[in-house]
Amino acid sequence: MKKELTAALISVQKGDAASAAAQWEAIRRLPRTSDGLFDTASVDSDPYEAAKLVYPVYAAYETECNKKEGYPDLLAQMRILDGKLEEDDTLEHTAAFLETLIGTIGCMSPQLYEYYREMTDLFQKRVRRAMARYLKEGSFGPAGGPADSSIRGAVERGCAAHLLLAEKYQMAVKDAPREESPVDGSQGGASCLAVGLVFCTARSAVIEIKDGGRYYTRKPYRVLVNGREALTARKVITSLSDLRPGSSQRVEVYDGGEKQGELCFCTEEEFVTLDVRRFGAKGDGVQDDTHFIQAAILACPEKGRVLVPAGCYRITSLFLKSHLRLELAEGAELKAFTDKEKFPVFPGMIESYDEKGQYNLGSWEGNPLPMYTAILCGVNVEDVVIYGKGTLNGNASKDTWWKDVKKIKDVFRPRLFFVNHCKNVTLQGITCCNSPAWTLHPYFSDDLRFLDLNVENPSDSPNTDGLDPESCRNVEILGVRFSLGDDCIAVKSGKIYMGKTYKRPSENIHIRQCLMEDGHGAVTLGSEMAGGVKDLTVEDCIFRRTDRGLRIKTRRGRGKDAVLSGITFRNLTLDHVMTPLVVNAFYFCDPDGKTPYVQSREPYPVDERTPSIQKMVFENMECTNCHVAAAFFDGLPEQKIEEIQMRNLSFSYAENPRCDVPAMSEGVPKCTKRGIFARNVAKLVMENVAVEGQEGAPCEFIGVEELIKKGHTPE
Numbered sequence: 001m002k003k004e005l006t007a008a009l010i011s012v013q014k015g016d017a018a019s020a021a022a023q024w025e026a027i028r029r030l031p032r033t034s035d036g037l038f039d040t041a042s043v044d045s046d047p048y049e050a051a052k053l054v055y056p057v058y059a060a061y062e063t064e065c066n067k068k069e070g071y072p073d074l075l076a077q078m079r080i081l082d083g084k085l086e087e088d089d090t091l092e093h094t095a096a097f098l099e100t101l102i103g104t105i106g107c108m109s110p111q112l113y114e115y116y117r118e119m120t121d122l123f124q125k126r127v128r129r130a131m132a133r134y135l136k137e138g139s140f141g142p143a144g145g146p147a148d149s150s151i152r153g154a155v156e157r158g159c160a161a162h163l164l165l166a167e168k169y170q171m172a173v174k175d176a177p178r179e180e181s182p183v184d185g186s187q188g189g190a191s192c193l194a195v196g197l198v199f200c201t202a203r204s205a206v207i208e209i210k211d212g213g214r215y216y217t218r219k220p221y222r223v224l225v226n227g228r229e230a231l232t233a234r235k236v237i238t239s240l241s242d243l244r245p246g247s248s249q250r251v252e253v254y255d256g257g258e259k260q261g262e263l264c265f266c267t268e269e270e271f272v273t274l275d276v277r278r279f280g281a282k283g284d285g286v287q288d289d290t291h292f293i294q295a296a297i298l299a300c301p302e303k304g305r306v307l308v309p310a311g312c313y314r315i316t317s318l319f320l321k322s323h324l325r326l327e328l329a330e331g332a333e334l335k336a337f338t339d340k341e342k343f344p345v346f347p348g349m350i351e352s353y354d355e356k357g358q359y360n361l362g363s364w365e366g367n368p369l370p371m372y373t374a375i376l377c378g379v380n381v382e383d384v385v386i387y388g389k390g391t392l393n394g395n396a397s398k399d400t401w402w403k404d405v406k407k408i409k410d411v412f413r414p415r416l417f418f419v420n421h422c423k424n425v426t427l428q429g430i431t432c433c434n435s436p437a438w439t440l441h442p443y444f445s446d447d448l449r450f451l452d453l454n455v456e457n458p459s460d461s462p463n464t465d466g467l468d469p470e471s472c473r474n475v476e477i478l479g480v481r482f483s484l485g486d487d488c489i490a491v492k493s494g495k496i497y498m499g500k501t502y503k504r505p506s507e508n509i510h511i512r513q514c515l516m517e518d519g520h521g522a523v524t525l526g527s528e529m530a531g532g533v534k535d536l537t538v539e540d541c542i543f544r545r546t547d548r549g550l551r552i553k554t555r556r557g558r559g560k561d562a563v564l565s566g567i568t569f570r571n572l573t574l575d576h577v578m579t580p581l582v583v584n585a586f587y588f589c590d591p592d593g594k595t596p597y598v599q600s601r602e603p604y605p606v607d608e609r610t611p612s613i614q615k616m617v618f619e620n621m622e623c624t625n626c627h628v629a630a631a632f633f634d635g636l637p638e639q640k641i642e643e644i645q646m647r648n649l650s651f652s653y654a655e656n657p658r659c660d661v662p663a664m665s666e667g668v669p670k671c672t673k674r675g676i677f678a679r680n681v682a683k684l685v686m687e688n689v690a691v692e693g694q695e696g697a698p699c700e701f702i703g704v705e706e707l708i709k710k711g712h713t714p715e
Helices: 002-013 017-027 047-065 071-087 091-106 110-135 146-175 290-299 497-502
Strands: 194-200 205-210 216-225 228-235 237-240 248-255 258-266 272-275 284-288 304-308 311-315 324-328 332-336 349-351 358-360 376-379 382-388 391-393 417-420 423-428 431-433 440-443 446-451 454-456 473-478 481-483 489-491 506-512 515-517 521-526 533-544 548-553 563-575 579-584 615-626 629-634 643-653 674-692 699-710
Touching: 002 017, 002 047, 017 047, 047 071, 047 091, 071 091, 071 110, 091 110, 194 258, 194 446, 205 216, 205 248, 205 258, 216 237, 228 237, 272 290, 290 304, 290 311, 324 332, 489 506, 521 533, 521 563, 548 563, 579 615, 615 629, 629 643
Parallel strands: 272 304, 284 311, 304 324, 311 332, 324 382, 332 391, 376 417, 382 423, 391 431, 417 440, 423 446, 431 454, 446 473, 454 481, 473 506, 481 515, 489 521, 506 533, 515 533, 521 548, 533 563, 548 579, 563 615, 579 629, 615 643, 629 674, 643 674, 674 699
Antiparallel strands: 194 205, 205 237, 216 228, 216 248, 248 258, 349 358
């Protein structure tokens, strides 16, 4: 028997599944145990070595002959072998088991997708345990020894095989003929959607349905997870919840009854869940639950989850810690108190005892100033995920934090979410509303993700920006809806002192598939950006009813480090945006903002106080129902805007437009239906730019040194 199985296995390894299946037909009467499982003892005294021969060959037989009888036995045997390894986990047996799984999965048909997924779960679990157990000692065994090479080889081959197999099975399913249509009986084509994994935890995931839509998908899609109806997706970026930790997930996307795309991935493992109610939190909307939730956070181990179940939890400030997973379940609301005396204070700047360094905690509009701690607050933490379907509610109103805001002098209003010098922080799925001041404020932090959020504040709420990355690097803002009382996204890097002292730009920021409504600016750069902004891309977004689309705010005095470079806006839809593109080098909202030095249009010497605007690219933008102007570019005469490229842009105007100023600077008159204004630009490239329905000239150019026009472009 062993000889025949070995020959069949060689056929499998050569890719000749048909020969292996034929040989299995001759040996398929392998003895069974009393419970119906294959009796591998008749093949080899070592069940792990026998499994390496038996099961890959059986999988080849099942695939070639399309016979499924006995296949559940294979899974049962794998589970038994996996269970035996809990007590008998030698290097040789682990390696043999991994080889068995690799060979078996490699011969399996896509029709048995669920079995493939469970086999992959077993494989991943064994690889993780092998790595954890043996890599602690720096080796799987004596260097170059048989144990070392066997298990290391299995792990390496298996890790590569896992990725290849996932692709193989996705392609097999994608290319398989579809079932007949229940409507007309015609045969459909292959899957037409790309479905991508953006992010996942142990319990949730974010997927991207790529059907060409911006923020919204072009049509609703049914989403199935592991064969079960999960939700109807209407957004390109969609969150999945209630997943099983440490397991494989198959996500299928349907248009009605017709499959359009598929995705497979594995969730993270989870060690333990800490329910805040077991720590004393009531969630009754009355009790102060701050300390009870904080206790759960501090007690949570790595790979643990803090769960906030449905209920209204009254809190002040909660402080995050590293390696935390915090889930706000559907129906859960963290609702802040508004009594100032309940909140701790972060000092702005603390001198060090060596009189050389400083410790900055508090911040307000680009300056190191004392502030009340945020509702969710993190300092020097890393690897944090806050996710779920719940709500973070700052509970601010015109009777509390939004009352007499200009009279505040000592301690400034808290943010809803504030992280300072943090790394690898993700917010996913939750709703953020009624923030006392800026809603989401990451500060001097790196590797940040804001995914599928809903950020809401009243349209007349003061300084309630949606998201203000300040001196941050590697920021992804994806699938977020903003509707609020100030700028939707405002990228900053310090007013003067912080930018000049630390010279830390905000850089590598990617904003995609977002919806921005009812704010002052959809995406604003500045005005507090003395450290500069570099490599920012905005694409595949919708801007609605904002005062401006792009809004650059800078001015003399921001300094030579206030450099804007690598700014790209593309593939955008703008509707009822008063002025889609604004670059203003004379922004006047500062104590000295209206002084002659800031506002003069005469050239000043270029020195350490002079900011600069380098290359900007705007392409593939449709701007309908504009009100004030199509674009307004106003650079410094002594340091002109280096280059602006405009390609495939269209501007048209509202029937009853509002009259207002396109930029907040002295000497700019109110207007309506103005065209493209450009002043003090070194190089302006215009290709296929359409302006229709303007009052007056479609373009006004002053101090433009080089003008390049291509395609259809107004004079």
